[in-house]
Amino acid sequence: MLILSNNDVASLLSSLNCPQILDILDVLARALADDTVLQPPRQSFKHPQPASATTLVMPTLASSSSSFKIVSLDTSPESKNTSPKGSLLLFSLDGSLDAVLNATEITGFRTALASMIPVLLRFFPSLVCGKYEQLADGKGPSLKTALIFGAGLQAEWAAKLLLILCAHNKLYSPRIIIVNRSLDRARELIKKVLVWYEEKILHTTDSIPTFESYQLNRCTPQLMLLISEADAIFCCTPSRDPLFSAVELRSASALTKTRYISAIGSYTPDMKEIQPDMLVDKVLKFSTIVDTFEGCKVESGEIIGAYELLSRSDGPDVSEFGVSEVGVLWNKAKENRFCREIMENVFYKSVGTGAMDLAVAKELVKIVRDGNCGTYGVEVPF
Template sequence: MIVLKERDVHFLLSNLSATECHRLLSSLHDVLRAYSSCKDAALSEQTVHQPERESIVTRLGNTSLFMPSSITTSTGIKIVTISANGLKGCINVFAPEGDLLGLLNAEEVTAFRTALAVMIPYVRWPKSKKNIIVFGAGRQAEWHVKLALLLSDVERITVVNRGTGRRMEQLFADLSHRYPQVVFELLLRTSDDFDSRVRPLLAASDVIFCCTPATTPHFPSSYLGTKARFISLIGSYKPSMQEVDSATLLSGDCVYVDTREGCLAEAGELINANVHGDQLIEIGQLQGTDPFTTNRSLIFKCVGMGIMDLVMAGELLKMAQEKRQGLELSDF
């Protein structure tokens, strides 16, 4: 059994090559394909089990989420608590017979697996990805930036944030050395000329990654014009939350999602736009590696699932063994 602390997970993920990242992308896509293909089968036939998550809100106002899942070859549970201090928790991974295989700090894995899920439709998007705008400057935004740089040809990344630049300033300083050809820019909502600066940037953008818990849209759809672009939304998880307006959400041929049931129940954007299940396509339904053929935008909404944590945790445990990372306990 291996224990991976936050710094172990950070080490393993920060040193990923593009080839390793594509391998993880395939593993994640395979488990989402298994989820989509077997969820209507009899329980005894299913290879992927994704029950609803449970939550507890304590008198202190802290919310703990319990996310069980099984992919047959491993079973696990992620437990995280969201408090005034952000998100903290761990992922437990068990062998099919119940032996504990690993215990991983959950924070970095959660951000990484969500951004990696976005990369499943992103790498198939055949149009330009040169101009990227990211809403949010937290951990999720950071991984969207890193993975877009690793997996595509980018010229400019603009991060738009509400308050301060938070972790982005340090990240941009590091990334500027690694990607000297890319322009990195931080745009704060508090700046006087915010609207006149964000409007042309949005109109020219090829890709928009939304990574915040916003309750009102980041921009009106009129700022986007008619250009087809890639737009992902990973922030909302309650009916009261939305990152884009209904016109933007419905600007593609359909809305791609990680889980149809989860997004219909939790994503404010879909609930406000009165979207029905037949307007959604799960990315697990995408076969092969064919690029999208559409002249409209591609919209992807992800609320996240325990199976995504479980499969990534398993991959990280394998990498940790290969790279001799983490704390190994043989007598647990």
């Protein structure tokens, strides 16, 4: 049995090169489209008062292995660390325990990595496959400015993965703006990512990324300008109040381009990182993509809110609101079929699935046992 601590997982993930990350992304995307994987609904338990913690339990069964994930989150309003803490257990088909991984870093990584699937299809078609690049007319829209809401692990990995993809594709590094309620935490994240970039990426490129930080209090004119300038927006917060709405995207400057928006930090019906009206706005005409439709229709406040708007007699036409699963789109692209919807305004929603944990964890365990990235963890009899 292999045991990987959080330091092991974090160091291993930070050591991966772009081809390795693209391989893991491919496995992850295919797992999201695999309808043979059994994923019972995620169970959520609130701890007895006065504790302000929630524990999530996620079992997953695939054809050759299974996993069991249990994590807890501090849900108090004053909490500064909302990253889940817990463990991910991998089992062989015969039920023997194959590996135990600390779940904190891997959860942030796999969620951010899944949000990069539409990024590849939209901005980096050459990294999907040669035929898809031709179908996309050689290139996608430009990714020059990325806006990231949040300063936790999801935000960190969103920034790192963007920089890895740009460096590998020999492109300029994008302007990355970190928006967070705590300006100090935003600046700490920027320092951490820059140290990692100098150690792991700088030798492969001459480009130095441009980082900015902005404090989130309310949607000020300056923030509205940043939103209108962004080519991609990554929402990585467990927010119960929308970070922005369709109004900010309907300004004259914002309507000069389309953009990619992901919401990967919220995971319960009462959380909303964007206003649901954005998804059914007839001017913006968003294409909506999810990690799992079954999960999002009961756990995503944004998707639930959009369908509530559609159910009203005076609301938009439900036939105009289509939802695609990201794994299906990836398989479509790998089969040399062009994903035209990915080139317009795109909204990606993730609530996370056990299949994501199982797929990524198995790949990491394989890399460790192959010994291609150094020595991590410890093997013990069990």
